[in-house]
Amino acid sequence: MKELIAYILQFGNINQQQIDLITSKVSPMELRKDAYFSEAGKIPRQVGFVVEGVIRGCYYNNKGEEITRHFITENNLVCDYVNFEANTTSTEYIQACTDCRLVVFSSQSWEELSQTIVGWDNIKNKMVQICMYQKSRKNPVISQDATTRYLEFIENYPLLINRIPLAYIASYLGVTQQSLSRIRKNIR
Structure with missing residues (x-):
């Protein structure tokens, strides 16, 4: 849990009472290697923080080939955030590359923090920007050898x-x- 709080503190200040509230809103989760955090065809319902392990975002192209888009390592948020926020169906998979330990916010808990902690939206937006940047990093340039x-x-x-x-x-x-x-x- 201390890893999550250290991560959050990079983006803004919160007091001990707010820290206690945040820690009360997360649940531990273990993902075995190859298990999915979220899946294409389903609406993402949680925001995770990777405590240990490696996760990847992937999809299947029109030839049915699996394409890995990005990797998420320890001390980072993991979520298909656009679809999570819009409550829409995902088009990609978020899958454990290794056995993983996470702490997870349900969509309800994530929303309750916005309603309860003054300044949480600003902190959340900064964390989400990093998450979106990591997801949007393009695969290597195919024109390179x-x-x-x-x-x-x-x-x-x-x-x-x-x-x-x-x-x-x-x-x-x-x-x-x-x-x-x-x-x-x-x-x-």
């Missing part, structure tokens, strides 16, 4: 290389697993 894309991935996500399946990295980079294996071998 695959080796360059992989090297940029290593630079942007240095701690993920040995934590998540290569299939997810390959999907993110827009290459096959075999191509990724060759690239990795040539770099060593």
Whole structure:
């Protein structure tokens, strides 16, 4: 819980009474590797904070291929926020890449904080901006060669290389697993 409060305090000041209220509004959640936090075709109903583990956002293209759009690591919010706020059906999946521990706000709890804590909307908006930025980061530029894309991935996500399946990295980079294996071998 201290990780969540430290994260929130980056975006504004809250007192101990408000901290107590926030902590009373979250529930712990464990996601096993490959389990979904939210799914395409369903309305997202919660906002999570990743305490431990790695989560990815993915979708299926018109050929039925799975495409990884982004990764969410510890100490970050996770939510399909546009659809959460609009109460509309999601078009992507949010899936655990590893076993994960989260704390989760229900939509009702998230809304109650706005109604109860003065200044919460300002803090919430800043947190949501970061969440949206992470989600909107585009996959590597496909016009770059695959080796360059992989090297940029290593630079942007240095701690993920040995934590998540290569299939997810390959999907993110827009290459096959075999191509990724060759690239990795040539770099060593």
